[in-house]
Amino acid sequence: MESTQLQRRGGGLVSLSPSQTPRSNDKSVRDLRSADSNSSSKHDKDKGVNVQVILRCRPLGEDEARINTPVVISCNESRREICAVQSIANKQIDRTFLFDKVFGPSSQQKDLFDLAVSPIVNEVLEGYNCTIFAYGQTGTGKTYTMEGGARKKNGEFPSDAGVIPRAVKQIFDILEAQNAEYSMKVTFLELYNEEITDLLAPEETTKFIDDKTKKPIALMEDGKGGVFVRGLEEEIVTTANEIYKILEKGSAKRRTAETLLNKQSSRSHSIFSITIHIKECTPEGEEMIKCGKLNLVDLAGSENISRSGARESRAREAGEINKSLLTLGRVINALVEHSGHVPYRDSKLTRLLRDSLGGKTKTCIIATISPSIHCLEETLSTLDYAHRAKNIKNKPEINQKMMKSALIKDLYSEIDRLKQEVYSAREKNGIYIPRDRFLQDEAEKKAMAEKIERMELESESKEKQIAELQELYNSQQLLTADLSEKLEKKEKKLEETEFALFDLEDKHRQANATIKEQDFFVSNLLKSEKTLVDRAFELRAELENAASDLSDLFAKIERKNKIEDGNKALIQKFRSQLTQQLDILHKTFAASVTQQEQQLKHMEEDMHSFVSTKSEATEELRGRLGKLKNTYGLGVKTLDNISSKLDGNFMSTLGDLNSEVSKHSHDLEDLLKGITSEAEALLNDLQSSLYKQEEKLTVFAQQQHERKEEKSALGIH
Numbered sequence: 001m002e003s004t005q006l007q008r009r010g011g012g013l014v015s016l017s018p019s020q021t022p023r024s025n026d027k028s029v030r031d032l033r034s035a036d037s038n039s040s041s042k043h044d045k046d047k048g049v050n051v052q053v054i055l056r057c058r059p060l061g062e063d064e065a066r067i068n069t070p071v072v073i074s075c076n077e078s079r080r081e082i083c084a085v086q087s088i089a090n091k092q093i094d095r096t097f098l099f100d101k102v103f104g105p106s107s108q109q110k111d112l113f114d115l116a117v118s119p120i121v122n123e124v125l126e127g128y129n130c131t132i133f134a135y136g137q138t139g140t141g142k143t144y145t146m147e148g149g150a151r152k153k154n155g156e157f158p159s160d161a162g163v164i165p166r167a168v169k170q171i172f173d174i175l176e177a178q179n180a181e182y183s184m185k186v187t188f189l190e191l192y193n194e195e196i197t198d199l200l201a202p203e204e205t206t207k208f209i210d211d212k213t214k215k216p217i218a219l220m221e222d223g224k225g226g227v228f229v230r231g232l233e234e235e236i237v238t239t240a241n242e243i244y245k246i247l248e249k250g251s252a253k254r255r256t257a258e259t260l261l262n263k264q265s266s267r268s269h270s271i272f273s274i275t276i277h278i279k280e281c282t283p284e285g286e287e288m289i290k291c292g293k294l295n296l297v298d299l300a301g302s303e304n305i306s307r308s309g310a311r312e313s314r315a316r317e318a319g320e321i322n323k324s325l326l327t328l329g330r331v332i333n334a335l336v337e338h339s340g341h342v343p344y345r346d347s348k349l350t351r352l353l354r355d356s357l358g359g360k361t362k363t364c365i366i367a368t369i370s371p372s373i374h375c376l377e378e379t380l381s382t383l384d385y386a387h388r389a390k391n392i393k394n395k396p397e398i399n400q401k402m403m404k405s406a407l408i409k410d411l412y413s414e415i416d417r418l419k420q421e422v423y424s425a426r427e428k429n430g431i432y433i434p435r436d437r438f439l440q441d442e443a444e445k446k447a448m449a450e451k452i453e454r455m456e457l458e459s460e461s462k463e464k465q466i467a468e469l470q471e472l473y474n475s476q477q478l479l480t481a482d483l484s485e486k487l488e489k490k491e492k493k494l495e496e497t498e499f500a501l502f503d504l505e506d507k508h509r510q511a512n513a514t515i516k517e518q519d520f521f522v523s524n525l526l527k528s529e530k531t532l533v534d535r536a537f538e539l540r541a542e543l544e545n546a547a548s549d550l551s552d553l554f555a556k557i558e559r560k561n562k563i564e565d566g567n568k569a570l571i572q573k574f575r576s577q578l579t580q581q582l583d584i585l586h587k588t589f590a591a592s593v594t595q596q597e598q599q600l601k602h603m604e605e606d607m608h609s610f611v612s613t614k615s616e617a618t619e620e621l622r623g624r625l626g627k628l629k630n631t632y633g634l635g636v637k638t639l640d641n642i643s644s645k646l647d648g649n650f651m652s653t654l655g656d657l658n659s660e661v662s663k664h665s666h667d668l669e670d671l672l673k674g675i676t677s678e679a680e681a682l683l684n685d686l687q688s689s690l691y692k693q694e695e696k697l698t699v700f701a702q703q704q705h706e707r708k709e710e711k712s713a714l715g716i717h
């Protein structure tokens, strides 16, 4: 079924053929190119865009977790790193790989889709062709990532839905939100043993899969450098649910074939493609058709590259699977190493996906790995493989938009051609040959056409070479003529030069003699020059010494001047300080002189008052002594009277006498005591005033001494 229909939402139908996916080198399409050719696509085309490589590590399975399988992989999603670490005995593995995105064991299907796939789906809707590969060892989650878990019974969207159903949903959501007119078709094929199986073909064809009359599925060159799968069923889809059903149908067919034909799904590749045509209107009102394609590829288990072929019975099968995966590896290597020849044609897988590897398609590889220690070898090989693929550069280009009118015209001519074919088939007026023969002829014709094309190219390049050589020959001829003319001229010139040479030889001899003479002079001159130079060196050294001495002297003078300046300032300062000090001293001295004078005056006054006090005291003492004398004379007189009376009354008188004597002696005693105490008080007064005078004198002497010291400190004599 080669033609499909463009679904107009609520509108008309336009038929499309899969081989009509527009290409930039298609002349008929080139004429229809719209003016708004995307500038960013031009930029991408010039620079090239690296294939995006995403790494996903699945969690340990239930069985693995139960037996505590050691984990050797650690994922750092933020740093986009994967580390493989293991040490057994003395073998240590510690490798780190960096990818465009990393999804660890706990990552969800939604995370992977939103972060890595959703932008790619948007680009498909912008008109790019995009391809997403799932690559990895069997059981690492390729199918889980691409298809995901089964749909729930009531048609709900499950949380473990994979990339394909999510991409489909996003496409429909966006188109419906834009209320766009679009057509969408899907294909689903399986590649096993280099044989293509259409997973969407009606039951009858697959039921008799070994039947020779079955519809042939073949890869055909489209004559424009691309390939298409002839006879591949293309299903038109209008809702996301239809795609889910198609997916389920395809997967079920894959499983049935697996049991019927003893296939191993892990050894087959599957390609699910969605092609979208969207109608757009230019500002001028012209209707344009935008086309984008999304290929979702679930590759065979990568371990088959190394392990298949082990069993004799499966040799061919393994060989063929190896062929596709090995060729994929070789294509990647050739692209990374920029080798001239890229072996796309060596396998069907690489032929089908040629545009996704180094072509105009945007490509993303999701490499899946297991964290288990038992898979480490395969994991490392997957990591190496994926890491290498990061260096592939594609040159993505937006598919050229087609004018709807031109497209309809093309499709009408296609319908006419098909009508004629049907008519001739019905009338049986055409040429009929067996199908195998026809296919063989076709293949031969194609090979011949390719060969002719190659030869034409070669002959074209040869003709170019011949023309270049002819041009070269002509130019050489001209050059030769020019050179022989020049040679003649040179020969004449040579003769003249020979004569001149004889002359020159004579002159040369004379010159030699002169040179010898000159040499002698020169050697003498050199000697004297040497002596002069030596002397000059000595003088220079001396001069240098003198100069350094001079600079030392200048430095010293400068230092001295500085010190003198400092000293002058110091003297000046000292002088002013001295004058100040002298002023203070004069004032202090004058103050002390007046103070001393006052003190002397006080002392004089004190002495005068002391002397007058003493003379008063002396006077008083004298008075008292007179009184005493009188008292004593009275006493003596009384005693005389008493002695005269004694004769008369001796005994009574004696008694009186005794009492009188004791009375007088008491009086005398009291008097003496009073005198003594007065004298003592006088003496004490005298002594205290003497002490005071002595203290004053000591203070005075001390002040005198301090002044003397101050004077001597200031240098005054």
Ligand SMILES: Nc1ncnc2c1ncn2[C@@H]1O[C@H](COP(=O)(O)OP(=O)(O)OP(=O)(O)O)[C@@H](O)[C@H]1O
Pocket: 057, 058, 059, 061, 105, 136, 137, 138, 139, 140, 141, 142, 143, 144, 145, 265, 266, 300, 301, 368
């Ligand atoms: N990220 C994941 N999270 C949870 N389970 C996963 C994950 N990846 C894989 N699995 C589970 O691991 C098992 C193997 O996965 P799957 O069949 O997708 O591997 P595969 O690489 O496609 O294998 P094959 O090459 O045989 O097709 C499945 O049961 C799947 O549910």
